[in-house]
Amino acid sequence: MSRNPSDQVKLVEEALCMAKEAVAMDTSDGLSWSVLGNSHLAAFFNIAQNPVTLKQCMSAYHQAVSCFHFDIFEFMYSLNIIFYFIRRKIQLQGAQQICITIKEW
Numbered sequence: 001m002s003r004n005p006s007d008q009v010k011l012v013e014e015a016l017c018m019a020k021e022a023v024a025m026d027t028s029d030g031l032s033w034s035v036l037g038n039s040h041l042a043a044f045f046n047i048a049q050n051p052v053t054l055k056q057c058m059s060a061y062h063q064a065v066s067c068f069h070f071d072i073f074e075f076m077y078s079l080n081i082i083f084y085f086i087r088r089k090i091q092l093q094g095a096q097q098i099c100i101t102i103k104e105w
Contacts (some may be wrong), residue, residue, distance in 0.1 A: 012046045015039045023060075030067030037061040038078055054082060 019036040026032060037060035044053040061079060 009047055012039070012042050016043055028067055030064045033060050033064035033067060034074065034078075037064060038074075041078055041081065054085075057082065 016036075016039040019032070019039040022029070022032040023036050037057050040053055040057035040060060044050065044057060047053075057078075
């Protein structure tokens with residue numbers, strides 16, 4: 001993959017656009033929904049860490065599950081990445097609160 005950050009952003013945006021097109025072609029294809037979820041996840045980590053993007057990712061994965069035609073292992077891997085990030089964010093918020101409390105003490 002490209003090392004230039006602007007090129008990388010372009011590639012992720014292009015992948016997201018193509019995944020949306022694939023879903024539009026066949027809304028009952030679970031693999032397309034899974035790819036769309038992966039594209040949203042890539043956008044989250046490479047473009048902007050926006051909670052809306054994570055919600056779109058989870059929504060696409062939910063749709064993939066409802067279609068029953070997708071790779072369960074790839075899906076579970078991606079889902080674990082999301083849960084890891086959420087757990088990590090909660091841990092960092094807790095650590096930040098502890099630091100504030102200690103500073104005030």
